[in-house]
Amino acid sequence: MKAAAQFRSTMNRTIRTFFDDRGYTEVDTPSLSPTLIPEATIENFSTRFENPFMPSTDLYLIPSPEIYMKQLIANGFGSIYQISHCFRNSEQLGHIHNPEFSMLEYYTMDADEQDSIRITEELLTSLLDPSAPEDLKPPFARITVEKAMKHFTGIDLGQHQRQASLANEARKLGLSVPDEPESWEETFNRIFLTFVEPNLPQDKPLVLERYPSQIECLAKQDGWYRKRWELYIRGIEIANCYDEERDERVISDYYASEYAKLIQNRSESGSVIPDTDPDLATTFARMPQCSGVAIGLDRLQMVLMGKSDLQGVILFPLSDMLNSGYTRNL
Template sequence: MFDNILEQQRIEKANEFRKININPYPHFLKKEMSIKEFKNHFFYVVDSESKRDENSFSTIAGRLKLLRIAGKSVFANIEDDESNLQIYFSKDSIGEDYFNFLKKNLEVGDIVLVKGFPFVTKTGEFSIHVQELTLASKAIVPLPEKYHGLTDIEQRYRKRYVDMIMNHEVRRDFYLRSKIVSLIRVFFEKKGFLEVETPMMHPIAGGANAKPFKTFHNALGVERFLRIAPELYLKRLIVGGFEAVFEINRCFRNEGMDLTHNPEFTTIEFYWAYHNYKDLMDLTEELFAMLLKELNLELKIEFDGHMIDFSKPFERISYKEALKKYGNLQEDLIENKEKILSKLKQDGFEANEKLDLGHLQAELFDHYVEDKLINPTFVTEFPISISPLSRRSDSNKDIAERFELFICGRELANGFNELNDPIDQYERFLKQVEAKNNGNEEACEMDEDFINALGYGMPPTAGEGIGIDRLVMLLTNKKSIRDVILFPAMRPINPNTKDKT
């Protein structure tokens, strides 16, 4: 560890500080303001006659990003979490001995605390004239010289801390993510929803069709599953008497990774008694309008090479009509298993002959429709067989009162009228158990306690889930989910491969 020559040299320089009784890792340091605040507070010197105010001192801190020694003076650039500023010090301002010491032992990457007054250099750059400089933390590992030029983008994800040091745009994106989550929380609170927290470890894998992560609870001596979704617990709360609840938290699915999937991801799920899925679609449109306004985004935004138009009401189209309109598929094919199987095989897609009609229609949708839904589109009236927790339509028993929101070919939200008939739910679970026994690892398991809860009566309720990560991707124009997750899942590093970051 820290065994290359540059790291060893930096360790030696840290020890040079110790030799003069300066701890290279001190504590109890206080800065009076951020760099941004310093700029805002003292920028008046730019327009002053003297171009300086030697009577106004302040203490700021930041990481050295640039260091230029010019004989008897030093110009450097420090950066904190929001901004950067040029600093200047000389042998006259901090003392000749200490100045000479810092010239030898201070390096790019070190974090410093400086006290000084605002002034403008001869080249017109607003700066701080340093009178006192304290080393706040000695950096042992050198920063990359040209981090923007790295071709191995995975190193940015593996060492996010370096990515954030070198790219302020990355920090900005995660600030924006935090703001988006905060805005969503306030939006639902203002609508009268109660924020709750439900278990992350479940005795039964359920709430959505997905393969779970397994763990073991030593104290209880039982197997547990990291939650796939909070749905069944949130609906228990509706049974218990809450009429509007939401939860923003993590979910886990033991599945593949790609540009839009990470095994650990963030969602908001919300449930609203005495409302229906059409109310949820209205609410979702209102949520997007609020986000665009509060984030100062235009009603037409760019994402992945497309212009997404939020200026019009979101399109609402049924599942079958979407297959016809966007998939260019005829109704006689859509309603015929054999014709669907033939179409899929003809076009080179895998086709499982054991699938029922609803699941085969879902195959058609995935291959021929989804990537064509560019502008915000609510697809409604899903096949009931692919909607095990949704309420069945009163007018058509094969249809679920459900929708999904698609933007730029990606699903962002899923909502439906909740199934509150305990007998129907029990029968649906039985079919899911049968599917699981037939090899479908993603099928739901039987949750008898949830059935029992429904037996006490759940009012008419609509519920929805929105993927926070994909939403942030959309609003920050990021193509990969890894760009909006601070520490995404990564494959282990081969110990025989040298880490060059």
């Protein structure tokens, strides 16, 4: 494990040098927040601030530093980056999952998602030595979600823009789709996670780009696609990127939709419903043109070290901490 700690130290130092040399400002934003961006698919850790001189306040561990980094961008900080710890509850403990994880997030001003591909290629190159295997080296291979779906399933997404139509295609592939309608995104995910993601080529790092607009997020829309990509290395999702949406109405509508879904989901499960800041949409709409990338550093380190499990990367995985006697095995 000492080798993993040394690798992480060197990796983080190289990341900081990479962005510092390009004029980015490193920031350090809170891990505890009284409000969060509403995200219906993410369960949050909650705690409570107690003070004898103030009212008690609910606080949440952030699932991403986005909520604070975008506020800095809106207030003129320019291109910024951060290495932080993030937290997501109710997720599996597994070889590529840990509820607490390290994230690198960076925002580039006057850039779109295509510019971010080049920057991320340069970043990965800076982390590799010349003898690194070819399946780790840029340039990235690239494929659209539409082409990937067509290649691995035969489904032409352009012809199946309605949930009922896509559900029929899923059933033809042998998948079970509920008779009671689910969302287009839910049906898409059934197909994608079963037939596409496991079969993505692994001979080069792969950018999967132009996600369908029905998969709601705050990446700008371009026709019936969104200006978003995800990076896979050795078949593992490593990064997510948007050309950031800056239209206040679009942002506000998205947050209202996510919050409504969040309330429905949490009322059924009984889990925590985090507070949200009603002024976020107004604030985020003040951002200049920019593109943001989030990279899971634990997973990145895992693939760079040639490992297939976070157990060899994270010094104190939660799965082990929950078992007695872990300190004896370091």
